[in-house]
Amino acid sequence: MLQNLEKCARHLLVSEKSNLRNIKSRHRKHVESHHFNYQVSILIPECGLMPPGVTAVCRTLGDYYLVKQLQLHEMLEPEFINKFVRKGFLYVLSYNTRIDQDNCIALLPTDVTVHLRDATFVPGDKRYNRVMWALKEKKPLTFDFLMTWHPSDGEETSLKSYFMGYECKRYQPTLSTRILNNIDCPVLLSKELKGKDNESCSSQEFLEWLGAVSSDIDCNNQADNFLSTYCCPWPSTVLDKACLCTVSGFIIPEGINLIVDQLRQYFEEPKLAQWVSMTVHGFADSPVSWGESEHGYHKGGENLYNFVLFRNQDYWLHMAVGTHSGCPP
Structure with missing residues (x-):
């Protein structure tokens, strides 16, 4: 002791x-x-x-937003990347994360980096297809996300309007x-x-x-x-x-x-x-x-x-x- x-x-x-x-x-x-x-x-x-x-x-x-039970692959969709990632700075925190234990999780690295701003990271690209398959089919993950966005071109696109299909609350x-x-x-x-x-x-x-x-x-x-x-x-x-x-x-x-x-x-x-x-x-x-x-x-x-x-x-x-x-x- x-x-x-x-x-x-x-x-x-x-x-x-x-x-x-x-x-x-x-x-x-x-x-x-x-x-x-x-x-x-x-x-x-x-x-x-x-x-x-x-x-x-x-x-x-x-403002910042709390998006409940958002599927992770939604943030890899081309529309989301083009609206929020490549036109400004998106800050995202996740909460209440659960990853089921199975015989393959130990083979995965602790941190996985995906470069969403890479111009070649688009549908049809081998890496993109692999990541989408992993998050959409192989290991679907759902999180509560805290998000805020700073547009670089002055364009005001609302995160709340984009995530209308989810429970999304705005805070100040x-x-x-x-x-x-x-x-x-x-x-x-x-x-x-x-x-x-x-x-x-x-x-x-x-x-x-x-x-x-x-x-x-x-x-x-x-x-x-x-x-x-x-x-x-x-x-x-x-x-x-x-x-x-x-x-x-x-x-x-x-x-x-x-x-x-x-x-x-x-x-x-x-x-x-x-x-x-x-x-x-x-x-x-x-x-x-x-x-x-x-x-x-x-x-x-x-x-x-x-x-x-x-x-x-x-x-x-x-x-x-x-x-x-x-x-x-």
Whole structure:
């Protein structure tokens, strides 16, 4: 039993810093390669009201749909591929998956990749015919799918109208705002990712504090506190107020980049705040984390990243994954 306790689950946190004006900055690339996001939390110090531009973007992040008991082969039909796959970016999550065990399932690889954008993947092609046969006849699979679509040509074709033969419900992201008063806050220096003795806190200390604040955990505990001894890291300052905005739903990278653009504009006029923060949480049971890296959700399912955007356009980026997940890029 003690041996099992010593085998702690692996957690990985990658941190980097750059400047939004730097032509080699990878901030947009990181956002675009993290596909499946369910929550965005924005914290702005010394602010009692979320900026109108940020609120407007958060309220127009787009609809998403839950399609019940959809046969998998439907998404390989030429009409579906031509309407949604080749004319934009389709994001799909599946739930309630069941695969019957038989004597051939062990011979199949864990992940099967099908390139739907391949121009040669059409009816009559040997690969296409083989895949359709496998999913339609050999091993018919049915899933509950969560879907959202971002058209690249401005054409608005509704997923709901396409799946009229199935139970398909439309949802919109939800928005909530909370004002925090008189909270201890770490002192940050944009150039000091690892912190500086008696002058600023490290990026990891800040991330721990941010998690506590976002979860409404008291950061002024005493050493003899039974529940928690966590305190705001030193050096720190006191914020008169801060605005915490949370958006929940199925949020695609294109929408998150719009939020980043609005947060950049926040500092175009003089502000008391030295920085703003944006945390993006991926689905715990997402099939991938960054890019096509398989995401392990057997223990925890950590799958998130955080931006700290400074007044001078410097930024910190934290990327975290849990057990069985590939490293962030």
